[in-house]
Structure formats: structure tokens, C-alpha cells
């Protein structure tokens with residue numbers, strides 16, 4: 001029997017563009033013009049003025065933040081292709097934002113209907129995930145992970161070293177299916 005390798009895939013900043021929602025809410029509330037160019041090597045909470053930080057940290061805890069997020073370009077077609085050769089799981093640290101559960105689950109059903117619910121994992125510490133690869137923008141999840149962590153480029157992680165990196169979903173396809 002051939003054992004298929006498992007790929008665990010993050011949601012925010014990998015399949016779902018939560019950063020654009022974050023910027024939109026921040027710019028609207030404080031009448032600012034913050035863009036991804038200001039976020040090179042920084043999280044949004046590190047880029048805003050200190051007085052605004054608490055509000056900005058609260059956005060993802062609000063119901064609806066994760067609703068209708070844009071889909072990262074090419075993620076749908078590439079994940080569908082990966083599923084031909086690998087066991088693919090969506091692994092999101094949703095426990096950080098309990099109000100996100102329904103929005104996240106519905107978002108997956110709407111945009112990734114080909115991923116069965118059995119392959120969706122809402123978790124906290126991702127080191128519990130037993131997969132061969134973890135595709136994620138947050139390197140903290142790689143520290144205790146037993147497989148290989150692969151960084152998906154996001155503005156905040158551009159200076160992270162020590163892991164294989166992909167910049168977009170076409171590079172994911174190249175890495176796993178070439």
C-alpha cells in the first residue's frame with residue numbers, strides 16, 4: 001500500500017487574505033492609508049501607532065471579520081491538484097478567535113467545497129498536527145512541528161530564515177507537483 005504524504009495548510013495569509021480586511025478596517029476607523037508596503041517585516045499590530053494597537057488587535061475577535069475574505073490567488077486550483085497526490089488538511093489556529101469558527105467553516109465550504117470536513121482541523125498549537133509538511137506564514141508553528149515547515153511569504157515574514165519558502169501558490173505547485 002502506498003502511504004500518501006500529508007500536507008497541512010494554513011488559512012489566514014495562505015488561503016485566505018485576512019490582512020486586506022485588517023487594513024481596510026483599520027484605515028476606515030482611523031482614517032489612515034496604511035498599505036502592505038508599510039508592513040514589510042512587521043505585523044499590522046507592530047506597524048500601527050501604539051495608541052491604535054489595542055483596537056487593531058481586537059478586529060479579528062469581532063464576528064464577521066473572517067466572512068467573505070478574498071481567496072489567495074490560485075490556491076483553489078493548486079489545492080485541488082495537490083489532493084490528487086497528497087492527503088491535504090486545512091489547519092487553522094482558530095482557537096485564538098472563537099468567534100471565527102462559523103465564518104471560517106462557511107468560507108471553506110463556499111470556496112473549497114472539494115475539501116471534506118474530515119480534513120479541516122481547527123486547532124491551537126499546531127505541533128499536534130501529524131503531517132509531513134506544514135504550509136504556513138507564521139514560523140512560530142514550525143518550532144515544535146515534526147514535519148517540515150514551509151514558509152508562505154507574507155509581508156510580516158519576509159525576513160524569516162531557516163525554512164524553505166514559497167512566494168505564492170504557483171510556487172507551491174512547482175514545489176510539490178513538478
Ligand SMILES: [Mg+2]
Nearest residue numbers: 010012013137
Ligand atoms: Mg496564517
